[in-house]
Each structure stands twice: as structure tokens, then as C-alpha cells.
Amino acid sequence: xxxxxxxxxxxxxxxxxxxxxxxxxxxxxxxxxxxxxxxxxxxxxxxxxxxxxxxxxxxxxxxxxxxxxxxxxxxxxxxxxxxxxxxxxxxxxxxxxxxxxxxxxxxxxxxxxxxxxxxxxxxxxxxxxxxxxxxxxxxxxxxxxxxxxxxxxxxxxxxxxxxxxxxxxxxxxxxxxxxxxxxxxxxxxxxxxxxxxxxxxxxxx
Amino acid sequence: xxxxxxxxxxxxxxxxxxxxxxxxxxxxxxxxxxxxxxxxxxxxxxxxxxxxxxxxxxxxxxxxxxxxxxxx
Numbered sequence: 362x363x364x365x366x367x368x369x370x371x372x373x374x375x376x377x378x379x380x381x382x383x384x385x386x387x388x389x390x391x392x393x394x395x396x397x398x399x400x401x402x403x404x405x406x407x408x409x410x411x412x413x414x415x416x417x418x419x420x421x422x423x424x425x426x427x428x429x430x431x432x433x434x435x436x437x438x439x440x441x442x443x444x445x446x447x448x449x450x451x452x453x454x455x456x457x458x459x460x461x462x463x464x465x466x467x468x469x470x471x472x473x474x475x476x477x478x479x480x481x482x483x484x485x486x487x488x489x490x491x492x493x494x495x496x497x498x499x500x501x502x503x504x505x506x507x508x509x510x511x512x513x514x515x516x517x518x519x520x521x522x523x524x525x526x527x528x529x530x531x532x533x534x535x536x537x538x539x540x541x542x543x544x545x546x547x548x549x550x551x552x553x554x555x556x557x558x559x560x561x562x563x564x565x566x
Numbered sequence: 567x568x569x570x571x572x573x574x575x576x577x578x579x580x581x582x583x584x585x586x587x588x589x590x591x592x593x594x595x596x597x598x599x600x601x602x603x604x605x606x607x608x609x610x611x612x613x614x615x616x617x618x619x620x621x622x623x624x625x626x627x628x629x630x631x632x633x634x635x636x637x638x
Contacts (some may be wrong), residue, residue, distance in 0.1 A: 373571035373596075377589045380618075387575035399578065403622040407585045414592050414612065418604050431601050449590045474604075488605055513623055 376406040422474060423466040433496040435466075436553040444562040449542070449550045455562055458514075468510050472502070486537050499554065506550075508534050511541045519521075577625030581618045588614030 363371070379402030390399040397530035421427055429438030429455065441454040441464060451467065453459045459467035466475070483503055490496045512535065515521040522528070526546075535540025541547050552559075591611035595603040 367577055370593055373589045377586055380582040380585040380589070383578045384586065387578035387582075390574065390578060399622070403578070403581050403585060404619050407589070407619055410589060410592060411612050411615050414596065414607055417596060418607050421599075422604060427599070427601070429597065488601070492602070515587055 365417060370416050371408050372413060373407070376402070376410050379403075379406055391473060416467075419474070423432060423463050425462055425464045425466075428465040429490060433500065436556060437500075437551050438555060439561075440551045440553055442561045442563075443556070444553075444560045445549075447549045448552065449547050469502075469513075470513070471507070496503075505540065506542050508537050508539075508541050574625050574629040577621060577629050581621040581625065584614050584618030586620060588612070588616075588618060 378506070379398075382401055383399055389395045410504055420500055425438070425441075429432050440448065441451050443451040446452050450464070453463055454464045466472075469475070471477075471480055473487060476483075479504075487496070516535070522531075527534065530539055534541065588611045591614065592607060595607035595611055598606070
């Protein structure tokens with residue numbers, strides 16, 4: 362069974378073969394058929410390879426194991442296994458309130474490459490810091506964590522909307538005037554500075 | 567050297583070379599699981615492939631033989 366990687370690699374190989382033909386024998390484009398083949402081999406197929414490659418990389422970037430493959434993210438990955446229900450990311454990850462294989466992306470849908478241009482540029486800066494300079498400590502999200510990241514799942518959910526505390530401040534939450542995380546309600550997220558004091562959950566035990 | 571003196575064959579060679587190198591780098595980026603693989607794809611491979619496409623498109627403008635010359 363060919364996976365998504367196999368499909369993209371197969372397309373790329375076919376395109377390489379097509380491009381190689383025009384590299385070795387550019388004279389075959391003399392006729393109308395050759396011109397059409399050149400358009401397909403040097404414009405359509407390479408363009409398709411860019412689109413499919415970008416789609417493949419974007420989907421791979423959504424995986425938890427991809428996020429924590431960065432050395433500076435290892436502690437954040439470890440924080441998903443803290444055995445304490447007060448730790449919001451850990452509680453969501455361990456109870457499958459977010460898909461575990463896409464845990465990071467589920468709550469950081471506007472982070473770096475997934476966000477608008479400003480976030481994408483911030484992502485480029487982070488790559489520079491990771492590989493050329495050194496990442497900031499602690500790592501922070503520019504502009505803070507937005508409530509929209511919580512509300513895209515919780516808004517409309519019965520347990521959330523019928524909670525009297527949420528009802529009384531709903532406008533402040535939806536307008537991002539009051540933060541879900543830093544207003545003292547759900548304030549334990551990725552407490553990486555204190556991980557050494559925590560007990561960890563081991564899956565399957 | 568004027569662009570239209572290069573000839574369409576020269577344009578095609580440059581275009582296909584850029585596309586081939588870009589695609590080989592794309593394969594490496596697809597099979598390499600690392601945050602750098604995305605950088606390799608987005609900043610190097612896709613740029614080379616895109617440049618190859620642009621050179622091909624440029625060949626249509628700068629190296630095309632006018633229809634009147636074909637009839638002579």
C-alpha cells in the first residue's frame with residue numbers, strides 16, 4: 362500500500378523523468394505535441410509537485426511528533442504527560458479531548474506557519490533562533506494565547522455554555538478581553554519550569 | 567547577450583535543470599523527518615522549481631520564433 366509520501370514521491374519522480382527528457386533533447390519541442398508536452402513537463406507537473414509538497418509538509422507539521430522534534434519543544438512535549446488534571450494541555454492530551462497525534466496543532470492553530478503572514482514571518486524568525494542563534498527562554502507566544510483557540514471547540518458545547526461562571530463573562534471571553542488562561546481560572550499550561558517536580562502519566566499503566 | 571539570442575533549447579535546458587535539482591531536493595525533504603526538511607522544501611526546493619517554471623515561461627516570451635518567420 363502506497364502512503365501519502367509514496368504518492369508525492371512517485372509524482373516527483375515522474376516529473377524528474379519528464380524534465381530530464383527536455384534537458385537531454387530540447388529539440389523534441391519543435392512540433393505542437395512536443396510544445397504541449399513541454400508545457401506539461403516544465404510547468405504543470407512541477408507546479409503540481411510544489412502544491413502537493415507544500416500540502417504534505419503542512420500536514421506533517423500538524424503532527425505532535427513533528428512539533429516536539431525541535432529540541433526547544435521537548436519539554437513542552439513532556440508536559441503533555443504530567444499526571445495532574447489542573448494542567449490544561451496534559452488533561453486535554455491524556456483524555457483525547459484533542460487528537461493526541463495532533464495535540465499541539467489543535468490548540469495552536471494560528472501558530473507560525475498556520476497563521477496569517479505576520480505569524481509566518483514570526484515562524485521564520487523562530488527557525489533562525491533555533492538553528493543560528495538560541496531560542497528565547499521562556500518561549501512565549503507573540504500577542505499572547507488567544508481565547509479563540511479554546512472557543513473553536515468549547516463554544517457551543519453544553520458543559521461550557523451552561524457553566525454559570527462562563528455565562529456571566531461570555532462577552533469578555535469571546536471578545537478576548539478576559540483570557541481563559543491568564544485570568545486566574547485555567548492558568549496551568551505547559552509549566553515547563555517546574556516539570557522536574559511533577560509526576561508523569563505513563564500510557565498503558 | 568540578449569535573451570532572444572539564447573534560443574529556446576537553451577531556455578529549456580536551464581528550466582529543466584532547475585526543476586530537476588528542485589525536485590531532487592523535494593524528495594530529500596519528503597523523506598527526512600526534521601523541522602529543517604520544511605525549510606529545505608519551502609526555501610530551496612520550491613524556489614528552484616518555481617524559478618525553473620519561470621524560465622520556461624520566459625522562453626515562451628523571449629525565445630519564441632515569430633509566426634511570420636515560420637512561414638518564410
